[in-house]
Amino acid sequence: MIVAKDGSGTFTTIQEALDSIPEANTEPVTIHIKDGTYKEKLVIDKPFVSLVGTSAERVTITYDDYARKRLPNGEEMRTFASYSVFIGADRFTAENITFENNAGCGKVVGQAVAVYAEGTGVEFHQCRFLGRQDTLFTGPLPPKPIEGSTFGGPGEGKERKACTLYFHSCYLEGDIDFIFGSATAVFHSCEIFSMDRDENPNGFVTAASTPEGQPFGYVFIDCRLTSKAAPETVYLGRPWRDYAKTVFINCWMDRHIKKEGWHNWDKPHAEKMVYYAEYRSSGPGGRMDSRVKWAHILSEKEAETYTVERILQAAKQAVTD
Numbered sequence: 329m330i331v332a333k334d335g336s337g338t339f340t341t342i343q344e345a346l347d348s349i350p351e352a353n354t355e356p357v358t359i360h361i362k363d364g365t366y367k368e369k370l371v372i373d374k375p376f377v378s379l380v381g382t383s384a385e386r387v388t389i390t391y392d393d394y395a396r397k398r399l400p401n402g403e404e405m406r407t408f409a410s411y412s413v414f415i416g417a418d419r420f421t422a423e424n425i426t427f428e429n430n431a432g433c434g435k436v437v438g439q440a441v442a443v444y445a446e447g448t449g450v451e452f453h454q455c456r457f458l459g460r461q462d463t464l465f466t467g468p469l470p471p472k473p474i475e476g477s478t479f480g481g482p483g484e485g486k487e488r489k490a491c492t493l494y495f496h497s498c499y500l501e502g503d504i505d506f507i508f509g510s511a512t513a514v515f516h517s518c519e520i521f522s523m524d525r526d527e528n529p530n531g532f533v534t535a536a537s538t539p540e541g542q543p544f545g546y547v548f549i550d551c552r553l554t555s556k557a558a559p560e561t562v563y564l565g566r567p568w569r570d571y572a573k574t575v576f577i578n579c580w581m582d583r584h585i586k587k588e589g590w591h592n593w594d595k596p597h598a599e600k601m602v603y604y605a606e607y608r609s610s611g612p613g614g615r616m617d618s619r620v621k622w623a624h625i626l627s628e629k630e631a632e633t634y635t636v637e638r639i640l641q642a643a644k645q646a647v648t649d
Contacts, residue, residue, distance in 0.1 A: 394431035395438035408481025434461030463502035466509035505535035512643035534565035536572035545573030555584035585613025
C-alpha cells in the first residue's frame, strides 16, 4: 500500500491505510509513505504492520495534543491520551519516519507524548522522535498511578504485558523524562538530544518504571548524548518507579550531563532498589568516577552480557514464562 498526500498513492492518509487491514491480520503488511507532513493522531492496533517512509527528514507524522488540554466535558486530557501515535500491536516496524508532538513546552502544556508504544517485537530504524516533556512512552503502564485512581489513555484497564522495543540509528529529543516507561528497550547507535529549558536541572533523559524482577529495562549501546544546554544541567535518569533499570554502554556524553549522573526523584529508599549502570562512558559528561555512590560501574565481563540479542531474548523468554 502507498500513502500519498497528493493522491498519487492508494490512500491519502495513513490511518485509512491502517484501517483497511483485517482485524485478525496474520501476514506482514507494508505501508509505504511518500513525502509530506501528515497531521494525524494514529492508532495502530493490528500486528505485523510496517510503516516505511522515504526518509525521516521528508516524512513526518505529527499532532499537537497535550496533557492540560481541556476536553468537551471540562476534564484535562492527561498524559497518556496526548499521544500523536499509539502502537498497541506486536511485530510493528517503522523506518525513515519522524514522529512528532509539537504541542510545545511542558511549562505551558504539560506532558505531550509523540509515541506511545506498547507491544512485543516493536522496532524503529532511522526514525526521529520529536517532543519536549514525555516524548516517548514505552508501555505497559505501571500497576497503579502514584496519584489518583486511573491513568487514562488507551492502555487503561488492559492486562499488563511485557513489551520489547528496539531502536536503531534513531534520533530522540525532549527535556523532562522524555524516554519513560516499563518496557525492555534497546537504543542502539542512537542520538539522544536534550532540549534546553534554560533551567537547572534542564531535564532528565530517562524515567524508567521497570517492573520488579524484569531482567532489563532501558539499555543504551553506542549512543551519543548531545545538547545545547548549559554544562551539568541534565540527569541521565530518575526512577518513575522504585525498580527502575537503565544502563549506558559505550556511550559518548556531552557536557550537559551532570557529573553525579542520576537523581533519586526525592526517594532515598529507591537508591537501594534501582539499577543504574554505565560502562566506558566517554566525552565531557562521561566522567563515571563522579557518579552517585548508589550507581554501578560495570566490569568488562558484566558489560559483555549486554548484547542486543541477549537483552531482547531474555525479555522474550520472560514473556513466554
